[in-house]
Amino acid sequence: MAVPPLAHLMLSALLFTLGMIGVLVRRSALIVFMSIELMLNAVNLSLVTFARVRGNVDGQVLVFFVLVVAAVEVVVGLAIIVNIYRSRQTVDIDDVDLLRG
Amino acid sequence: MAILLFVVVACLALAGGVGVIASRRPVHSALALLLVLGSLAVDYLLLDAQFIAVLQVIIYAGAIVVLFIFIIMLLHVRSGEDPRIQAVLSPVAGALLCGVFGLAVLVVLSHAAESPASVGEQFGTVQMVGRALFSRYLLPFEAASIVLLVGMIGAVALGRRLSDEAPDRGRPIPAPEER
Numbered sequence: 001m002a003v004p005p006l007a008h009l010m011l012s013a014l015l016f017t018l019g020m021i022g023v024l025v026r027r028s029a030l031i032v033f034m035s036i037e038l039m040l041n042a043v044n045l046s047l048v049t050f051a052r053v054r055g056n057v058d059g060q061v062l063v064f065f066v067l068v069v070a071a072v073e074v075v076v077g078l079a080i081i082v083n084i085y086r087s088r089q090t091v092d093i094d095d096v097d098l099l100r101g
Numbered sequence: 102m103a104i105l106l107f108v109v110v111a112c113l114a115l116a117g118g119v120g121v122i123a124s125r126r127p128v129h130s131a132l133a134l135l136l137v138l139g140s141l142a143v144d145y146l147l148l149d150a151q152f153i154a155v156l157q158v159i160i161y162a163g164a165i166v167v168l169f170i171f172i173i174m175l176l177h178v179r180s181g182e183d184p185r186i187q188a189v190l191s192p193v194a195g196a197l198l199c200g201v202f203g204l205a206v207l208v209v210l211s212h213a214a215e216s217p218a219s220v221g222e223q224f225g226t227v228q229m230v231g232r233a234l235f236s237r238y239l240l241p242f243e244a245a246s247i248v249l250l251v252g253m254i255g256a257v258a259l260g261r262r263l264s265d266e267a268p269d270r271g272r273p274i275p276a277p278e279e280r
Contacts, residue, residue: 020197020201048150077251
């Protein structure tokens with residue numbers, strides 16, 4: 001492997017930070033969801049990198065489970081977003097503040 | 102050669118990441134997310150994770166992004182979001198971001214991943230990952246199937262349109278001016 005593992009980890013850190021900026025800055029619930037996917041992918045990349053570095057396939061098995069959970073999370077989350085849109089005609093997360101004290 | 106490929110893939114992934122959070126239209130964000138996922142799949146190939154790369158393309162690019170685009174189409178999002186993105190983060194958010202990124206860089210630079218182990222030809226193939234999945238990780242694998250089933254049932258239950266007389270409808274949401 002000619003590429004140093006540090007480069008992969010650095011890419012993963014940058015992608016995670018980008019996803020976090022998206023969660024903090026954007027107000028459309030859909031974009032926030034996509035940013036969360038971005039963060040999950042960054043974590044997957046570091047898991048695969050460490051699996052390669054340690055020569056152990058367990059990290060890749062963990063990525064498999066992250067994929068399963070991400071798929072379920074997207075399905076349920078998007079169903080919730082559709083429900084919010086039906087009842088409030090908006091997907092702007094600043095407008096959904098029923099629990100605000 | 103591998104370095105060159107990695108640089109191209111990393112630039113594409115970062116450009117896609119910026120596109121996800123900076124696009125004004127949700128469809129553009131979804132396509133930028135597709136770019137990120139595709140380039141990460143290539144990166145997985147560079148890391149000898151063939152099975153994960155294929156899963157990435159099938160599940161993420163094939164199912165999740167399509168679901169996103171489907172929902173965008175369904176809502177034909179008039180999200181009413183201000184198209185301009187606030188340029189300045191609040192100090193708390195900025196501090197949080199710097200903290201997380203600093204921690205990540207610390208981990209990267211902590212000599213945790215300097216010299217990759219030598220692995221055989223078989224590393225990361227479907228056979229090897231599948232053997233681990235069906236021996237040591239059999240119980241989590243079965244639990245994953247239950248998680249998927251519960252997720253499916255939850256999506257169906259959430260997607261059902263409740264009639265007005267349904268007993269579990271809950272109290273109506275007051276209009277904003279009444280609150």
